[in-house]
Amino acid sequence: xxxxxxxxxxxxxxxxxxxxxxxxxxxxxxxxxxxxxxxxxxxxxxxxxxxxxxxxxxxxxxxxxxxxxxxxxxxxxxxxxxxxxxxxxxxxxxxxxxxxxxxxxxxxxxxxxxxxxxxxxxxxxxxxxxxxxxxxxxxxxxxxxxxx
Numbered sequence: 007x008x009x010x011x012x013x014x015x016x017x018x019x020x021x022x023x024x025x026x027x028x029x030x031x032x033x034x035x036x037x038x039x040x041x042x043x044x045x046x047x048x049x050x051x052x053x054x055x056x057x058x059x060x061x062x063x064x065x066x067x068x069x070x071x072x073x074x075x076x077x078x079x080x081x082x083x084x085x086x087x088x089x090x091x092x093x094x095x096x097x098x099x100x101x102x103x104x105x106x107x108x109x110x111x112x113x114x115x116x117x118x119x120x121x122x123x124x125x126x127x128x129x130x131x132x133x134x135x136x137x138x139x140x141x142x143x144x145x146x147x148x149x150x151x152x153x154x
Contacts, residue, residue, distance in 0.1 A: 008120065012077040013048055015120070016040050022115040023069050024102045035115070044070060072108040079138035080122045087140045097142035098129045106130070106142040 019037040061067040091097035099106040131141040
């Protein structure tokens, strides 16, 4: 079921997130909220080949995209998933604010039986034994094109 649907792990509480500014009395690390709006957004992202999504900080869209990229790389062999941001600092692995940082946080906090084996990682990418890679790139005209 995990391989067929990224929601499966969320609704079981296996995917953790970290809140920079948790409300008083709430832990900073907690399960990804299994809310209807997040499920609807995930279904939309999986069903449409392209689109645009307006977001605010409260919707957890960056965390959701990070989870979707990680799940895809874990469950499908030989994938190249690229995260592109305005600046490299927005996406590379430096803490849990960047997308690759969030991916690493979620990966390392998954139950051990789900964690993929990492064969290589640095500040801008990580690769798994199934041949999949997640790579962080800055904005630019031909940057992504050179990776195809």
